[in-house]
Amino acid sequence: MTRTVIVGGSHAAIAAAAALRRHAPEMEIAIVSDEATLPYQRPPLSKEYMSGTMALERLWLRPREWYEERRIRLHLGAAATAIDRAGKRLALGNGDVLGYDALLLATGARARRLPAAMGGELPNVRVMRTLADAQWLMREMTAGRRLVVIGGGYVGLEAAAEAAKKGLDVTVVEAAERILKRVACAETADALRTLHAAHGVRILENTRPQRFVERQGHACAVRLDDGRELPLDLAVVGIGIEPDVALAEAAGLEVADGIVVDAHCRTSDPAIFAAGDCALFPFQGAPTRLESVQNAQDQAAAAAANIAGTPTAYTPHPWFWSDQYDVKLQIAGYHRGYDSVVTRAGKREGSVSFFYFRQGRLIAVDSLNDGATYAMARKLLEAQATVTRAELDDPAFDLRERAKALSHPRPAAE
Incomplete structure (x- = not known):
């Protein structure tokens, strides 16, 4: 070529x-x-x-x-x-x-948008995908204004967090029965819901927007499927890509x-x-x-x-992250098809990790302000090392030693 x-x-x-x-x-x-x-x-x-x-x-x-x-x-x-x-x-x-x-x-x-019939193309209803989107929101996010975020995924929650930090009145509207339904376990969702509540953000779950109410060419409220109307000055639509x-x-x-x-x-x-x-x-x-x-x-x-002519098969080791307020969420692995979750507190106050299992095998981890656990779990996942639910349920189990053993395997017995 x-x-x-x-x-x-x-x-x-x-x-x-x-x-x-x-x-x-x-x-x-x-x-x-x-x-x-x-x-x-x-x-x-x-x-x-x-x-x-x-x-x-x-x-x-x-x-x-x-x-x-x-x-x-x-x-x-x-x-x-x-x-x-x-x-x-x-x-x-x-x-x-x-x-x-x-x-x-x-x-x-x-970014997915709401249809024009719902008011999704009104000028103060934006998505969060491009530099132009971010710059518009930075100009519009001023203390005391009312923001409604449609969608409780990571982008929506990140936008909500930044708005709350700037002193806006923030409401998140999520159609599914809980936030982060597609991308995280209920335990992670619970932790982040509590975090947002502590910063004054209202989260309405199992609630669908019906349409934006228009006044003088701009959205002034969003009407919900239960008949309520939420007044707003601006809206962010975060319903995926x-x-x-x-x-x-x-x-x-x-x-x-x-x-x-x-x-x-x-x-x-x-x-x-x-x-x-x-x-x-x-x-x-x-x-x-x-x-x-x-x-x-x-x-x-x-x-x-x-x-370039070098045959190379792509085999990923997925990782992701999200920053919200003073919490860093780090994700290693891919949680598709998980059937159980183990919660394990980190060494630092307030840190915690959620370990995903599928048929007894560790497949992913969500770590909140728990960078050390994330690093060890990522190493174990990439090596496809065996870690059991029982081990992680045991507070005495040393995850660090298990991860260290991957770098320094024991010599074979003579």
Whole structure:
């Protein structure tokens, strides 16, 4: 492969470009992004950036000089509009056409929005996905204003936390019977619900929004399915994301809940690869799409190796995180299909970890302000080491010694 074009402007795109340059010093590499800014980190938008602890320049994944030094061409503010698979050409919205030997789709995902009939397109009803979204919210989040967050997932709760810290009156509306229903156990949800309540945030669960009430072109309230109306000055919709598959679908690539790829990140067209939030790949015996920085970086690196001619199967070790108030939630592993949870207090006051099991096997852990346990559990999970429920239920069990034994195995008996 001598020419690779990467579509996308976030973690996966930049990780792929960096890996490609290492593998192939002479390869032509181009990045196409529909946003006019330099590629930036998305996770800090609802965390450090919105809180003011991260400056704008720290959001950039790489400074402009990095691309210039590595001869990586940037096509910013230019949306990819069509793939000519037969001619191996990518058309851009500005009229440019880029030829490729390999094409990597790192198109990511888009925030789900409420339909226009519900008022989802009113100007003070926003999602939390882009830099523009974060900057708008930073301007609008002023003490005393009323914020309603639709959706009790991580993005919604992070936005609620930042708003509460700024002195807003915050209500979270969650349609499911509890917050974090899709992404965490009830124990983690309980801990975070209690945390938000302590900061004055109201959480309404098992409650559906019916529509936003409009006044003078803006939302002034949200009407709930039980007839109540919650007055508001602004709203954040955090009801998940959907993979951006439009370009792939229009090109006739196989698409399901994401762009379907094999273990080597290759799509149904052998010259086209996909990585990051948009890619649906085989993992633990099931088609899987991981929404995380870890997946974006590691899958993109695997895709780059395959493009450069080094066969590399992608086998992830997932990790995630969320910052809310003074609590850092760190997640290792993947909790899909869990059937039981063990709670274990950490060494620091107020720290706790929740261990997920499936059929007696440890598969994931959620650690709240418990970084030491997270690090040990992550090491054990990556090594597929055996830890039982009974051991974790025993306060005398030394998790550190079990993790240390992976680095210093006992010599075989003579």
